[in-house]
Amino acid sequence: MSEGNRPLARERVIESLEQSAEVYGLSRSAGRIYGVLYFATDPLSIPELVEETGYAKSTVSNVTRTLTRIGLIHRRSSEGGGRRVRFSAEQEIWFILQDVFQQYIQREIQTTLRTIKRAEAQLSEPESHEGERIRELRATYEDLEEITRLATDLSAAELRAALEAYER
Amino acid sequence: MSEGNRPLARERVIESLEQSAEVYGLSRSAGRIYGVLYFATDPLSIPELVEETGYAKSTVSNVTRTLTRIGLIHRRSSEGGGRRVRFSAEQEIWFILQDVFQQYIQREIQTTLRTIKRAEAQLSEPESHEGERIRELRATYEDLEEITRLATDLSAAELRAALEAYER
DNA sequence: CTGTTTGTTCGGTCCAGTCCGAACAAACGA
DNA sequence: TCGTTTGTTCGGACTGGACCGAACAAACAG
The missing domain is CATH 1.10.10.10 (Winged helix-like DNA-binding domain superfamily/Winged helix DNA-binding domain)
Structure with missing residues (x-):
């Protein structure tokens, strides 16, 4: 010790x-x-x-x-x-966070989205309350998928720059 | 049941x-x-x-x-x-994710950054190998803090727009 | 006031994950 | 070849968290 x-x-x-x-x-x-x-x-x-x-x-x-x-x-x-x-x-913490992000969050979002789409397809009554809820879920998760897809391509500096550029 | x-x-x-x-x-x-x-x-x-x-x-x-x-x-x-x-x-999944994000990730980043700064201040030999490692850690975490600070202010649509605008 | 319905708190059980030590496998040096 | 060093695998002890049932507290209905 x-x-x-x-x-x-x-x-x-x-x-x-x-x-x-x-x-x-x-x-x-x-x-x-x-x-x-x-x-x-x-x-x-x-x-x-x-x-x-x-x-x-x-x-x-x-x-x-x-x-x-x-x-x-x-x-x-x-x-x-x-x-x-x-x-x-691995010294680049950013790489690590990206990996964790991809392996946990992005993967989770994608599998959930797949489940939602499958559930939506087998809806017995698409115009029901359940149908509406599921469609809203799908819209949100499609946004999320796009966000994660774009974010994983960027470095920390690029991501920061993108956000700062948007703010003003 | x-x-x-x-x-x-x-x-x-x-x-x-x-x-x-x-x-x-x-x-x-x-x-x-x-x-x-x-x-x-x-x-x-x-x-x-x-x-x-x-x-x-x-x-x-x-x-x-x-x-x-x-x-x-x-x-x-x-x-x-x-x-x-x-x-x-709460129907807006994005709000939920933002909350989770703030409560877990952002908070975690901030406490870690505080610890790093305190450790850096009490370095007995700032020019040592440890000093260099700690300074690099601090730089990364300051980037992360800024990114999370900016991201939590945006809606899903805004965030997506910010990333898409930066891509092209 | 008494009984009923709703919600919280407390102790206990069960399970999953963490970590350990021991046994085992593999490669090297003498 | 045989002992030594390194790494993996296996079974078990321990711990924390999830969940349950029972006891308790509070509010209402009669």
């Missing part, structure tokens, strides 16, 4: 990342492991992450797999070197 | 809302209760929601309180009538 001599500021930020992880549906351990990698100067192996975080080897193994799948960290398979796999953090 | 004679399309959409609720960090019961209220022609009381959803009275009570606090449904305290409180669904 080498947390004692670590800079306090870094520890505070890592704790904050732990909390953020929970908000985005990940575990606290995922937030800490990402944080340690974010501050690391070099890629770290699983035993090194065990040393740094205090988590069990199995936990680190599972969490790194999840984070790699999502794209939050990168798995560097260094064939030649002594240690076999090493992980580094 | 009067689900048997309900239109199938409506049931499909409600199931979809149950799933959406989970994505946004709410319980499945919250999704169903909102869905029933969304399709209801008139506001419903707690016993009626119990009848429609099959959930226990206590569950309906707790969930309606949560949904009311978030703004997903509205509590109509009808003093004069026989039944005391009645709930109706």
Whole structure:
């Protein structure tokens, strides 16, 4: 446990990342492991992450797999070197948020929209109250789909610029 | 349990809302209760929601309180009538998403940014590797704060227009 | 005042997710 | 070849959240 001599500021930020992880549906351990990698100067192996975080080897193994799948960290398979796999953090937070956004929100919107359209098609009585509600839902979700489609193509700076340009 | 004679399309959409609720960090019961209220022609009381959803009275009570606090449904305290409180669904999905967005994402970004700034101030060695990482984090989060601040003022149509205007 | 209807609160159960340790597999160095 | 290091997988303990039923509080009808 080498947390004692670590800079306090870094520890505070890592704790904050732990909390953020929970908000985005990940575990606290995922937030800490990402944080340690974010501050690391070099890629770290699983035993090194065990040393740094205090988590069990199995936990680190599972969490790194999840984070790699999502794209939050990168798995560097260094064939030649002594240690076999090493992980580094994706530094561009914006990329991460875009990925999360696409994988959770956009996907969710699309599947919901598909369900709504299917339900609308099999309405026994299209002019009923249910029909009206479903049509309104569809209109909203079509807007949402378009918004997310456009937003995922932009960088943070572009998105900010687009909004600022519209405001005035 | 009067689900048997309900239109199938409506049931499909409600199931979809149950799933959406989970994505946004709410319980499945919250999704169903909102869905029933969304399709209801008139506001419903707690016993009626119990009848429609099959959930226990206590569950309906707790969930309606949560949904009311978030703004997903509205509590109509009808003093004069026989039944005391009645709930109706907020029909504008965009309002709901904005609320969720503000309460979860924006708040999360702001607290994180505050933590980062505090950590940056108490850096013992500002020119270190940690200092550089923390400064980059701060820059990203300031962008994010600005984006969310601008986005929460816009309607769905405006947001879509802003993005479409920027694209071409 | 008493019984009934509505809503809240409280304790408890159940389940899913997190994390751990141990067993196992694979690759390397001696 | 054999021991050591690294990583994965498996079963289980623990925890938090969702949901339930029962007890309780409040308002109304008779």
